[in-house]
Amino acid sequence: MATGSVIRLTSPCTLRHRGLAVRMVAEACRLARGDGSSPDDQSLTYDLRDPFDAELVSAFAEIYNNIVLHAYRRRDGETIEIAIHVSPGAMTVEIRDNGSTFDLSSVPEPDLDSLPEGGMGLHIARAMLDEVVYEPGPPNLWRLTKRHQAATTAS
């Protein structure tokens, strides 16, 4: 994918549309890494064998869940805007929503020793990315950045 290009998606923000957004991010990861292989268009499975793809998709999916479940509280009729930017050595996913805001710094780290059944989403996102920025809105903005080796080498 050419450096500086942007992929955008504006979509209803529901769990039904989640797969659409996750697939777009997964495919953009593959392109950003310069993976020239042809995707298997007949396959309905995710190809997340590359750690870069796996980690960015994991983080994005958790943030998407948070927006649907917490910012919008599963309300119908709401929208999410996603913009994927590829720059030399990094990929950034910007996500905008008009739901309720929260204080990112107030979210505690989960106590993993207690085997929690919730509160792991932001921990996953933070751990899988190089940078997580949240700016309360409206619109609220999430900026998820992950550096990748392929573009660093090529630049």
Next chain:
Amino acid sequence: MPIDFSRSDQGDVSNLRIAGTLDVNTASELAAIIDKLVEAKRPRIVVDLSGLDLIDSSGVAALVALYKRTRAHGGQVSVTGARDQPLAIFKLLRMDKVFTI
């Protein structure tokens, strides 16, 4: 593939195979099969994730619930075959040791 799962029993061991995607959209589909495993107090449950491509925190929560409920009646749960993205999530959440992957 959204999610595909099946259960087979051999003696005291129940094998639960989960393939595809285990996430906020599909985790609830596992609820019935997990309830039956727990209600039957199966002593040993082996979860085969070799066909699992993607998991999120909701999917992890479903597996943790199975683990906790089975342990509560003295049973054991182990996970085999996790790879790629699911394995990365289990390691991050330190569940690779709990599930003896």
